[in-house]
Amino acid sequence: MTRKIFKQFFLALVALLSVTFALTTLATADTSNLAAENVDITFGTTVDADLPAGSLLKLNQPAGAIYPLHNSTGKLLSRGIAGDASTAPSLTTDQIKLDVQSGNVYYQVLPDCWLQSDSTVTLLDSTGQAPTDPVALTLKFVDANGKEIQDAKTFDAQFSTTTDATTLATLETELLAIRPAVTGYNLVSADQAEHVITYHYAKPTISTGSTTVATQPSDPVTTTTPIPAKTEPVAVKGTAIYATKKIGLYTSPNFSKATRKIWYQKKQRQNRPQFVVIGYAKSRSGQLRYKIRDINHHSLTNNRRGYITANATYVTSLYYHQNPKKIQVISGHGLNAYQAVTLHGRKLHHYRKGATLEVKAVKTHGLTTRLVLSNGHYITANKTMVIKR
Structure with a gap:
């Protein structure tokens, strides 16, 4: 077999295996296992939403054309999926995921494998028809006077207002929950109207007697706390x-x-x-x-x-956020005390179940908390391991 014929055979085999792998995996994949969960920091991270059950992706390139795949952050993977316009739609699952990254649209076709939307990829409904009237979602960033403090972000959500209203509403709810950081401002609230999400910001202030003065922070004001409804106690995303x-x-x-x-x-x-x-x-x-x-x-x-x-x-x-003053160890295996708030490194002491300990402070560590004992040691604030006394 000549080198040229071998190369053609090899490419054809790769294309065939790619299609077979994609179709068999999509039939059994648990598409609820999302990798794109970090939507709570600066704008540009991912926001995902379920597309309607039975959604299809039509791959319009000829047989043998390889579509590149990306991970949940948009990074190019070494894997690909072979397209074949003659047999499209070739990718189908009960719930294809939509992923929006800085205005780019991706579709989840395998666990942690995303296909970027472009002119060669068409989203179809369960009947094989293309959705009509795609909706453009816009994110705006304004100050207290309604003036834009950062360029608006607009992307084509590729939804139909008639067939995909529920999915569109879910995506907009996700967008309302994120807290994009804008240098020098605090996020005050967020609202939506006609597929436009508006984030309202204000300058941080300090109180001096009866006067409130706007501050000019030197570093970006970044928070990861979703905006809670005023009448509802809401757990922070990621906790x-x-x-x-x-x-x-x-x-x-x-x-x-x-x-x-x-x-x-x-x-x-x-x-x-x-x-x-x-x-x-x-x-x-x-x-x-x-x-x-x-x-x-x-x-x-x-x-x-x-x-x-x-x-x-x-x-x-799951964690104490206010100082319980005194706690009792209820974990059947007891718990360890450490010198570092990370609860890693050298163990300073092991407390058995039933031990009662004095707490002098609660220390935040990422999206969890630690209890600072009277001797300065750190233990977990997990309520399944300790209880207030």
Whole structure:
């Protein structure tokens, strides 16, 4: 076999294997396993949303053409998917994900593999028809007087207002929850109207007696706390919560028997089910829901995603955020004390279950907290391991 013929055979084999792998994997992939969760820092990070069930991606290039794949941050991967216009649509799944990064649109076609939208990729509905009237979403950044303090960001969401209204609303809810940082300003609020999300900012202020003075910070004012509704206690995105009563996990913010995946039964404090908040949504009746990832590492439910209630009667923070003054160790294995707030490095002491300890402060570490003991040592503030006394 000549080198030229071998090369052609090899390329054809790669193309065939790529198509076969893509189609077989899409049939079984758990598309709820998103890698794009970090939407709570400066603008340009990812925002993801489910496309309607049965959505299709039509790959318009000839057979053998390889479409490059990206990871959830937009980085080019070494893998690709072969396209074939004659057999399109070739990629289909119950829930293709939409991912927006700095105005670019990507579609999740495999776990942690995203296909960038361009003229060679067409999004179709479950009937194989192209959505009509694509919606342009715009993000604006204004000061207290309504003046733009940063250029607006506009991208084509590639939704139809008639067929994809629910998905579009979910994406807009996600956008309302992020907190883009603008140098020299604090984010005050966010609102939406006619597919325009407007973030309102103000100069940081300090109080001097009866006078309030605007400050001019030298560093960017960055926060990772989502904007809570005034009447609803909202857990910060990225933080851990646990269930204090029986709750359900649902595939939709509209809770029903049909959308319920499983029940989490009420358990003793040490064994309460734990979750990380990765997003927000509201039901048709306006009830706030948490979009969560299950972090019960020794359970069969570990890493599941879905929606749970945000009612503080049923779920609350997994960590103490105010000084409990005195705590008792309730972990069956006890817990360790450390010199560093990271709880890494040399262990200073091990406290057995039942030990009562004096707490002089609560220290924030990332999106968690630590308890500072009277001797200056650090221990976890996890409520499944310690309890206020």
